[in-house]
Amino acid sequence: MILMGRTLCLPSPATVQELFSVARDASIIPDISLDPVLTTFLSLDSSAALQHQYAFLQRSMSGEQQAAFGLNLTGELGGSSRVTCGGVGVVALALSVLFEQVAHQVRAQRSTEGDPSAQRSRAKRIFGISSSSRIGWIIHSYLRRVPGDANNQEKMAETTELHDNWLKLELIDHYERMTTKKRMGSESMQQWLAGAAFHLHMRIHQVRLNSVPLGSAESLRLSYKTAFGRLVQGYTAYLHRNIQETPGARKPRSRTAGGLGQTNTFSRTNMTCLPNHIFNDSLANISTETATPNSTADINRSCETDISSEDFGRNVSNRSDVVKRKTLNNMSGYSSDDGVQGLLVIEPCRNVSHKVQHHPCESPAIQQALVTRIMNAQDLERNRNFFQFAEKVLHSLLRQRDDFELKTN
Known part of the structure; x- marks a missing residue:
C-alpha cells in the first residue's frame, strides 16, 4: 500500500528544532549581523563608549603599564594628548582600535622584548570580516591613519576623501559580484554590511569637516537602505538553494565475539568558516604597517585554501597575513542509536x-523551515535600523563635535 498525502511529508517541529540545534551546536549557523563594536562607536553614544573603554583599560593596568600606555598613545597622536572630534564616529572607532592595540603591546612588552615583529602581528579579522579582504584592508588602512591626522583638518579631509572613494568603488563592485555573478554568501554579506556601515559614517564625518554637502550623506544612507533590502532577499534565496539535508537511518545491530557491537554516538562537523572574534580579539594585534592589496590576486574557491569561497576581497601581497582557514573536526553526540549518518549542509564548507x-520525503520541508529559522536568528532589525534612522538622528550625528583628551589616573 502506498501512503499518500501531505501529512507524511511534513516534519514535526521537534525534528526541525533538533536539526537546527545540531547546526547551532556545530557552529555552522551563519551570522551576518553588524559587529557590535561598529554599532556602538558609530552612534550617538560613541563619546561615552570611548571614555568607558579608556578608563577600563587604565584600571586593568599596573602603574608602570599605565605610564607606558599614556606615553605610547601620546607618541601615536603626534605628541598631543587631545584629539579633535576624538569622541565622534569614525574617529572614536579609530581611537578605540588604537587603545586596544597599545594596551596589548604594553601588556606583552616583557614577553616580546627584543622581538618587535611579535608586537606588529596583524589582526586576521576586524569587525567580523577578514582584514585581508579588500573592504577589510581599506577600513584597516583608514583607521591606522586617523589618530595621526585627526588634529589637522586639511589632512584629515584628504585622508577621508581618499579612503571614501576607495571604499565606494569597492562596495559597488562587491554588490555587483553578489547580485549578478553568483558570489552571494555569508562572508560576502558580512563584508558588504560592515563596509557600508563604515562608509556611511566616513561620509557623515566629511560633512562635519565641510568637505561634502549634507545631501551627500543622506543620499548614501538611502542608497544603502535600498541595497540592504535587496541583498537580504538575495541571501534568503541563496540559503534556499544551498541548504540540503538527508536523514539518518537505523542500522541493524550485529553481534561480535565480544557481544553487541559498540555504538558510535557522535556526529562529525566539517567547516572552514571562522566565527566572529570577541571585542578585544577583533581589535588587538592590529599591525602598525599596512600591506598593499593585490588587485590581481585570484580567488581560490577551494574550502581548504587560505581564502574561503565567500571571501571575495582581494588578497594582500604579504601572504603570511592571510587568514589560514583549516578544516575543523568537532565531535558532538545527538543519538544513542547506531546507524547511517545523515548530512546537513548550510552552505559550501x-x-x-x-x-x-x-x-526522507520530509527533507525539502525541513530545508525550507531551516531557512526561516536561520533568517529569524539574524539581527536584521538592528542592521536595517542602521540605515533608516530618522532625519533628526542624522542631524544629531552631524552636530557631534566631542574632542577626546588623554587623562592619567
Missing part, C-alpha cells in the same frame, strides 16, 4: 553529519 531520523 559549512556542514555537519547527524543521526536525526525522519522520513
Whole structure:
C-alpha cells in the first residue's frame, strides 16, 4: 500500500528544532549581523563608549603599564594628548582600535622584548570580516591613519576623501559580484554590511569637516537602505538553494565475539568558516604597517585554501597575513542509536553529519523551515535600523563635535 498525502511529508517541529540545534551546536549557523563594536562607536553614544573603554583599560593596568600606555598613545597622536572630534564616529572607532592595540603591546612588552615583529602581528579579522579582504584592508588602512591626522583638518579631509572613494568603488563592485555573478554568501554579506556601515559614517564625518554637502550623506544612507533590502532577499534565496539535508537511518545491530557491537554516538562537523572574534580579539594585534592589496590576486574557491569561497576581497601581497582557514573536526553526540549518518549542509564548507531520523520525503520541508529559522536568528532589525534612522538622528550625528583628551589616573 502506498501512503499518500501531505501529512507524511511534513516534519514535526521537534525534528526541525533538533536539526537546527545540531547546526547551532556545530557552529555552522551563519551570522551576518553588524559587529557590535561598529554599532556602538558609530552612534550617538560613541563619546561615552570611548571614555568607558579608556578608563577600563587604565584600571586593568599596573602603574608602570599605565605610564607606558599614556606615553605610547601620546607618541601615536603626534605628541598631543587631545584629539579633535576624538569622541565622534569614525574617529572614536579609530581611537578605540588604537587603545586596544597599545594596551596589548604594553601588556606583552616583557614577553616580546627584543622581538618587535611579535608586537606588529596583524589582526586576521576586524569587525567580523577578514582584514585581508579588500573592504577589510581599506577600513584597516583608514583607521591606522586617523589618530595621526585627526588634529589637522586639511589632512584629515584628504585622508577621508581618499579612503571614501576607495571604499565606494569597492562596495559597488562587491554588490555587483553578489547580485549578478553568483558570489552571494555569508562572508560576502558580512563584508558588504560592515563596509557600508563604515562608509556611511566616513561620509557623515566629511560633512562635519565641510568637505561634502549634507545631501551627500543622506543620499548614501538611502542608497544603502535600498541595497540592504535587496541583498537580504538575495541571501534568503541563496540559503534556499544551498541548504540540503538527508536523514539518518537505523542500522541493524550485529553481534561480535565480544557481544553487541559498540555504538558510535557522535556526529562529525566539517567547516572552514571562522566565527566572529570577541571585542578585544577583533581589535588587538592590529599591525602598525599596512600591506598593499593585490588587485590581481585570484580567488581560490577551494574550502581548504587560505581564502574561503565567500571571501571575495582581494588578497594582500604579504601572504603570511592571510587568514589560514583549516578544516575543523568537532565531535558532538545527538543519538544513542547506531546507524547511517545523515548530512546537513548550510552552505559550501559549512556542514555537519547527524543521526536525526525522519522520513526522507520530509527533507525539502525541513530545508525550507531551516531557512526561516536561520533568517529569524539574524539581527536584521538592528542592521536595517542602521540605515533608516530618522532625519533628526542624522542631524544629531552631524552636530557631534566631542574632542577626546588623554587623562592619567
